[in-house]
Amino acid sequence: MDLKRIAKRYLKEDPLDEFVRDNLKRTSGYSQDISEYLAKVRSRQRISDSDRLRYSNAYAYQAWLTYGKNDTQGAFRSISRALKLAPKNPVALFIAGGFSERSCNYSFAVGYYFNASRVGEGSVRDSSEKRLDAIASGLIEEATNLAKSHQFIEADKRLAFVSERFAGSRRAEALKLRKEYRDEIVAMQMLQKAQQLLSMRRRGDAQRLLKQITQNYSWTRAAEEAQKILRKSDTLYVRAKADSTFAEIAAKQKWKVLETENFLIYYRNNDFAKEAAKIIEMVFRRTVADLDLKNVRWKTKKCKIFLFDDNDTWSKFKKLSRFHGEWAAAFASPTSREIFGNAAEGKRLLHRTLPHELTHLIHHEYAGERTAIPIWLSEGLAMHQQFDSKLAYYLNVHSAIYANQHLSLELLLSYTNYPSAGKIGYFYAESLTFVEFIIKTYGRDAFAKINRDVKHGKGKDMDLKRIAKRYLKEDPQAVDRKWKRFIAARVETLRK
Numbered sequence: 071m072d073l074k075r076i077a078k079r080y081l082k083e084d085p086l087d088e089f090v091r092d093n094l095k096r097t098s099g100y101s102q103d104i105s106e107y108l109a110k111v112r113s114r115q116r117i118s119d120s121d122r123l124r125y126s127n128a129y130a131y132q133a134w135l136t137y138g139k140n141d142t143q144g145a146f147r148s149i150s151r152a153l154k155l156a157p158k159n160p161v162a163l164f165i166a167g168g169f170s171e172r173s174c175n176y177s178f179a180v181g182y183y184f185n186a187s188r189v190g191e192g193s194v195r196d197s198s199e200k201r202l203d204a205i206a207s208g209l210i211e212e213a214t215n216l217a218k219s220h221q222f223i224e225a226d227k228r229l230a231f232v233s234e235r236f237a238g239s240r241r242a243e244a245l246k247l248r249k250e251y252r253d254e255i256v257a258m259q260m261l262q263k264a265q266q267l268l269s270m271r272r273r274g275d276a277q278r279l280l281k282q283i284t285q286n287y288s289w290t291r292a293a294e295e296a297q298k299i300l301r302k303s304d305t306l307y308v309r310a311k312a313d314s315t316f317a318e319i320a321a322k323q324k325w326k327v328l329e330t331e332n333f334l335i336y337y338r339n340n341d342f343a344k345e346a347a348k349i350i351e352m353v354f355r356r357t358v359a360d361l362d363l364k365n366v367r368w369k370t371k372k373c374k375i376f377l378f379d380d381n382d383t384w385s386k387f388k389k390l391s392r393f394h395g396e397w398a399a400a401f402a403s404p405t406s407r408e409i410f411g412n413a414a415e416g417k418r419l420l421h422r423t424l425p426h427e428l429t430h431l432i433h434h435e436y437a438g439e440r441t442a443i444p445i446w447l448s449e450g451l452a453m454h455q456q457f458d459s460k461l462a463y464y465l466n467v468h469s470a471i472y473a474n475q476h477l478s479l480e481l482l483l484s485y486t487n488y489p490s491a492g493k494i495g496y497f498y499a500e501s502l503t504f505v506e507f508i509i510k511t512y513g514r515d516a517f518a519k520i521n522r523d524v525k526h527g528k529g530k531d532m533d534l535k536r537i538a539k540r541y542l543k544e545d546p547q548a549v550d551r552k553w554k555r556f557i558a559a560r561v562e563t564l565r566k
């Protein structure tokens with residue numbers, strides 16, 4: 071390996087210098103070319119196309135030399151003369167791109183590099199494409215870092231540029247991030263507006279806007295700021311409310327709180343609360359729709375969700391509280407409208423356990439504290455509201471039916487106690503398929519009607535015969551047949 075190549079590889083030579091060295095090699099001849107050109111201009115001689123290209127290269131080289139002497143203006147003058155002489159000279163285009171890139175004018179840089187890659191061939195085209203990609207990835211990286219320090223509006227400017235000027239995977243990457251930051255940006259813009267209003271002493275308008283941010287964009291950074299302004303405080307620590315033992319404990323331990331339309335999410339150090347805030351109202355709306363409940367709001371007494379930071383505090387808390395939940399990671403207390411969860415479970419808590427427990431809570435509250443809800447209905451609906459893929463559950467039931475080892479619908483619907491630990495997973499899966507079968511085949515109205523009757527105490531005698539006749543308007547045998555066909559069809563669609 072010769073020294074030059076070592077230098078290139080290990081010292082990370084500037085790409086512009088490297089480009090000039092590779093593409094403008096007749097260093098001594100260029101000043102001669104320039105004098106020749108000037109003489110021709112003076113004597114008004116016609117200049118051929120091939121000469122134009124030669125002179126253009128000469129000016130491009132001069133531009134680079136001038137740039138090296140820190141005469142930026144002179145360098146720009148020379149490179150624009152090079153481009154005037156031969157607008158499609160790829161070498162000059164690349165160098166113009168390099169100058170623009172060095173002065174952080176990415177808009178020009180990208181324009182020049184694109185043209186260079188279009189008219190250039192071989193290594194010129196490769197170098198241009200490499201620079202283009204480097205600019206795109208550099209801007210994306212910058213945007214990600216800005217977002218990390220919560221400067222979402224600045225981050226979005228860079229991403230907008232990439233998504234507008236580039237194609238392919240870099241564009242897709244930028245668009246994905248823009249979508250991810252959109253709420254943050256909208257909320258941040260609202261916050262700026264509110265701060266403006268405050269400085270104009272329009273307190274009422276500002277407060278309305280701040281409340282809107284905390285309600286509709288509770289998971290954003292701007293919402294945190296908005297809450298602090300509203301509370302006139304530098305922290306988001308819980309202020310004790312006497313309506314719950316755990317809320318009081320959280321206040322003493324200096325937990326923070328994040329408020330959404332129907333929920334108060336209590337947390338200490340995990341960033342998880344924000345993600346939960348984003349998902350939780352959606353689960354709420356979906357469950358309410360499935361039960362055909364109109365105008366349900368928990369405004370006066372919001373549901374409290376306590377998110378514990380780690381396995382250690384979570385298991386200590388669980389031991390002390392003597393709660394027994396169906397999952398290791400979360401449980402709900404319908405009487406006090408509270409849900410407790412372990413944030414250390416991550417996505418599993420967010421996509422599975424939290425939606426599941428919340429659904430139970432809404433369902434039980436709807437049916438009434440003392441009303442017995444059939445287990446298949448309770449668990450089936452809770453499973454249905456989870457955000458995980460349902461394929462594994464359907465496959466499980468599908469193969470059981472195939473092997474004739476499934477629970478018959480008569481049996482499934484007759485359970486009044488939970489099955490033993492070994493069988494419970496299968497029982498949940500089959501309950502899920504039957505609930506989704508009813509909703510998807512007979513509609514939400516039929517499903518809501520079942521729940522209405524459960525609420526009125528008729529849940530105890532809902533056997534297959536009654537469900538089939540009264541709510542699905544079919545023979546039990548037809549229901550059984552259609553249910554099995556539905557499962558086979560679901561397996562096919564979920565596989566895609």
Ligand SMILES: [Zn+2]
Nearest residue numbers: 396426449452
């Ligand atoms: Zn459950």
